Amino acid sequence: MSAPRQKDPDVLEVQLLLDALYHRFGYDFRRYAPASLRRRVHQACVHLKCATISELQGRLLHESEILDQLLGFLTVQVSEMFRDPAYYRALRERVLPHLATFPTVKVWVAGCSSGEELYSLAILFREEGLFDRTVFYATDINPHALAKAEAGIYPLDQIRLFTENHRGSGAAGSLSDYYSAGYGVASFDKALRSRVVFSDHSLATDEVFAEVHLVSCRNVLIYFERALQDRALRLFRDALPHNGFLGLGSRESLRFSPESAAFEDFDRENRIYRRRGS
Amino acid sequence: VSIDAPRPCWVVMGGSAGSVAALEKLLPGLRPELAVALVLHIPPRRASQLAAVLGAMGPLPAKEVDDKEPFRPGAIYVAPPDYHLLVEPDLMFSLSTEAPELFSRPSINILFETAARALGPGVAAVVLSGANADGARGAAEVRARGGRVFVQAPTTAEYATMPQAVLSACPDAVVLPPERLAVALNALLDAV
Numbered sequence: 001m002s003a004p005r006q007k008d009p010d011v012l013e014v015q016l017l018l019d020a021l022y023h024r025f026g027y028d029f030r031r032y033a034p035a036s037l038r039r040r041v042h043q044a045c046v047h048l049k050c051a052t053i054s055e056l057q058g059r060l061l062h063e064s065e066i067l068d069q070l071l072g073f074l075t076v077q078v079s080e081m082f083r084d085p086a087y088y089r090a091l092r093e094r095v096l097p098h099l100a101t102f103p104t105v106k107v108w109v110a111g112c113s114s115g116e117e118l119y120s121l122a123i124l125f126r127e128e129g130l131f132d133r134t135v136f137y138a139t140d141i142n143p144h145a146l147a148k149a150e151a152g153i154y155p156l157d158q159i160r161l162f163t164e165n166h167r168g169s170g171a172a173g174s175l176s177d178y179y180s181a182g183y184g185v186a187s188f189d190k191a192l193r194s195r196v197v198f199s200d201h202s203l204a205t206d207e208v209f210a211e212v213h214l215v216s217c218r219n220v221l222i223y224f225e226r227a228l229q230d231r232a233l234r235l236f237r238d239a240l241p242h243n244g245f246l247g248l249g250s251r252e253s254l255r256f257s258p259e260s261a262a263f264e265d266f267d268r269e270n271r272i273y274r275r276r277g278s
Numbered sequence: 279v280s281i282d283a284p285r286p287c288w289v290v291m292g293g294s295a296g297s298v299a300a301l302e303k304l305l306p307g308l309r310p311e312l313a314v315a316l317v318l319h320i321p322p323r324r325a326s327q328l329a330a331v332l333g334a335m336g337p338l339p340a341k342e343v344d345d346k347e348p349f350r351p352g353a354i355y356v357a358p359p360d361y362h363l364l365v366e367p368d369l370m371f372s373l374s375t376e377a378p379e380l381f382s383r384p385s386i387n388i389l390f391e392t393a394a395r396a397l398g399p400g401v402a403a404v405v406l407s408g409a410n411a412d413g414a415r416g417a418a419e420v421r422a423r424g425g426r427v428f429v430q431a432p433t434t435a436e437y438a439t440m441p442q443a444v445l446s447a448c449p450d451a452v453v454l455p456p457e458r459l460a461v462a463l464n465a466l467l468d469a470v
Contacts, residue, residue: 253346
């Protein structure tokens with residue numbers, strides 16, 4: 001006879017913390033991929049000076065002001081503009097010509113975090129002459145990340161990488177046309193967010209809010225378990241009309257999801273998919 | 279009467295400067311039923327051909343990992359450039375763009391630590407040539423959870439810093455030249 005199944009105490013601690021976060025505040029991390037989430041929970045414990053995850057849970061329930069800090073750790077905010085230039089080049093050369101046939105275009109940047117992907121797309125659309133008839137929905141669960149996205153201010157020491165990436169995306173102009181530099185930061189042109197709707201939206205708990213022509217959601221699904229990935233992909237499927245486009249991160253794939261049947265490869269190398277007719 | 283299936287053995291391997299030369303000696307000797315996850319520190323923009331090069335060295339095919347790909351015997355799973363590679367408890371890989379660790383993304387420590395947690399005594403960690411200390415902390419975690427640790431003999435490594443750091447963290451690690459590491463890893467498949 002074997003002993004009753006017992007959970008590793010620190011597996012249980014993470015689970016209880018996530019339950020507390022969900023039931024107290026409605027943020028649902030319960031179906032995030034556990035290996036990387038656990039690392040971020042530990043980082044939060046160290047930063048917030050909690051000896052155990054249980055202590056962090058107690059503080060979360062009794063000092064709700066630490067919620068913002070905890071969210072900052074649990075959501076990943078490391079990004080760069082025009083990350084994987086080939087993706088943006090493929091959008092520029094192959095996807096935007098399709099979108100240009102519509103009188104108005106809607107784009108959903110799902111899990112936009114601090115906005116690097118959003119500004120990359122806004123610049124791309126401006127360069128290709130589509131910006132003025134496009135609406136961008138930029139959504140995230142982290143209000144601080146959304147505020148950063150809305151501010152559009154990035155450390156100047158990243159601009160060299162962003163500039164190199166931008167050039168690799170096939171841009172004719174210069175990235176410096178879109179920001180002003182000073183005091184160690186680059187502030188991106190306010191006009192770039194004139195057509196952006198910033199909004200709190202969770203791929204884990206919210207529903208579709210609009211029909212869009214392009215969903216760009218890069219390196220967000222990697223933090224989810226498969227079941228949650230499937231939920232997010234279902235939202236994208238429902239948001240996209242026949243022939244709508246879905247762009248994922250360079251190592252994200254539909255091939256492990258039942259939702260793959262709703263899409264076809266459009267650019268396999270760059271992980272751009274197209275919604276099939278139903 | 280049933281014959282015992284080979285004990286599952288999950289190899290996690292890391293290396294940096296000088297490790298491709300070691301892999302050229304190690305990979306040809308591996309048995310094709312091994313499961314290998316590999317982190318190499320390679321500049322992101324030069325890494326795209328890595329899987330093809332490694333696969334051509336020996337019997338195991340090599341592939342750059344896609345997110346949530348299952349970790350199965352019969353292949354070398356290579357961390358994609360600019361992503362951390364993690365092993366999830368349900369034996370799938372996940373990827374992460376979190377900040378570099380010890381200036382490295384992918385990080386050997388992160389692969390080793392998550393594999394140790396997911397697989398416990400089923401893990402064999404291997405550290406090859408390299409010029410920094412990535413891998414030492416992860417190897418200690420593998421050891422603490424009952425897995426085995428192997429290092430390339432520092433005298434055979436182009437850069438001995440990485441193997442030495444692992445030996446400091448895990449004094450009982452098995453130390454072998456690359457060709458013999460292959461033999462030792464194959465033997466794990468037969469251990470019951």
